[in-house]
Amino acid sequence: MKQKELTDLTNEELLQEAGKIKSGKIMDAAILGFLIGIAVYSAVKNGFGLLTFIPLIYVPIAAKNKLRHKEVEKLVKERGLR
Template structure:
């Protein structure tokens, strides 16, 4: 299913998306922390290698999620749905 644009969502759907923001932030932080841990362990154990730079791969994904969350919060304020 193709994801709708935020502006196309109804008020109820926006509120449901807003509930997902908190878990999304926690998930991104947990994944990034895990990847940092893997990178540090790999570096200490084997020296610099491919796994050392693994967290860099996740940065654009986390940035995209953060931008979407910020846009959603702005739209919620615009529609007075806090």
């Protein structure tokens, strides 16, 4: 299923997306923290290796999520929903 463009969402759907932002930010932070923990442990235990660079794989995903969150907040503000 393909996601709709944010501008095509109804006001109710946009408010639902805005409600998901807080939990999305927490999940991104938790996943990134977990991956950094694995990288540090791996670097200390085995030296630099494949597991050391795993957080770099998730950074673009988190950045994309952050941009989407900003777009949703901008649209909510433009439409005067909050």
